[in-house]
Amino acid sequence: YQEYRTIQDILDSPEERHNKQFLENLRIEYSAAIEKSQDQLIKDLEKIGKKLKSGKLQEFEFSGLSIFNFDRHLYNPLIHVKKGSVGIHIRPTRLNKNEKQFIIDMKAWCERERDTFLKNKELYVLRNQSRGKGISFFDEGNFYPDFILWLISGNHQYISFADPHGLQYARSFSDSKILFSERIKEIEDRLKDDTVTLNSFIISPTRFNDIKHWHGRATKDEFSEYHVFFMYDDAETYVQSIFNRMR
Numbered sequence: 001y002q003e004y005r006t007i008q009d010i011l012d013s014p015e016e017r018h019n020k021q022f023l024e025n026l027r028i029e030y031s032a033a034i035e036k037s038q039d040q041l042i043k044d045l046e047k048i049g050k051k052l053k054s055g056k057l058q059e060f061e062f063s064g065l066s067i068f069n070f071d072r073h074l075y076n077p078l079i080h081v082k083k084g085s086v087g088i089h090i091r092p093t094r095l096n097k098n099e100k101q102f103i104i105d106m107k108a109w110c111e112r113e114r115d116t117f118l119k120n121k122e123l124y125v126l127r128n129q130s131r132g133k134g135i136s137f138f139d140e141g142n143f144y145p146d147f148i149l150w151l152i153s154g155n156h157q158y159i160s161f162a163d164p165h166g167l168q169y170a171r172s173f174s175d176s177k178i179l180f181s182e183r184i185k186e187i188e189d190r191l192k193d194d195t196v197t198l199n200s201f202i203i204s205p206t207r208f209n210d211i212k213h214w215h216g217r218a219t220k221d222e223f224s225e226y227h228v229f230f231m232y233d234d235a236e237t238y239v240q241s242i243f244n245r246m247r
Contacts, residue, residue, distance in 0.1 A: 172215040181227035
């Protein structure tokens with residue numbers, strides 16, 4: 001199991017082998033394949049690329065492509081390509097609609113809580129890399145959670161894996177991604193480190209009223225016990241609910 005330490009420790013010792021996987025998530029270089037007919041988009045991206053190299057980050061939105069910043073994220077910019085956009089291909093994989101919304105909601109929550117919940121705390125957010133590079137959990141069907149949330153309060157670290165994941169195909173709380181909220185506690189026990197708390201969360205874009213197929217017709221409170229929250233039903237409160245469950 002990976003040894004978890006502070007962000008600063010990791011950045012101060014990048015040569016250490018056990019930090020390699022985490023650091024791979026920080027080394028991001030985007031490449032874009034764009035149809036030649038997208039003349040204006042190509043020109044705009046060339047300008048943005050030059051500004052990025054000079055350290056000037058510019059947010060941009062055009063023709064289904066969004067480039068934006070989040071100061072708590074460990075690399076910037078983040079990129080979203082609207083589903084159905086023709087002639088644009090981004091590597092590494094861009095944010096989908098729900099992943100983008102999660103970042104927007106996190107950003108808004110951080111701004112609201114800067115001087116309250118987050119006072120005297122550090123919070124870092126990291127988009128996990130795709131298969132082969134990111135952090136995965138083999139026993140959960142090679143599960144690659146989309147985001148890692150790293151909250152530092154005093155000498156305690158709360159490391160959480162968050163995944164915007166629809167429930168239209170899940171049928172019960174026995175779904176492996178949902179049960180990971182319990183199994184990750186086994187990993188926490190094996191760390192034998194009282195200063196580290198691990199959690200896993202499912203952030204459902206599927207609305208609560210659209211999961212009538214759920215075995216047992218569970219309540220929202222029961223879903224929250226399994227660390228499942230509804231990002232569109234409870235748009236104003238679900239991020240706070242996630243942090244309230246970090247224990």
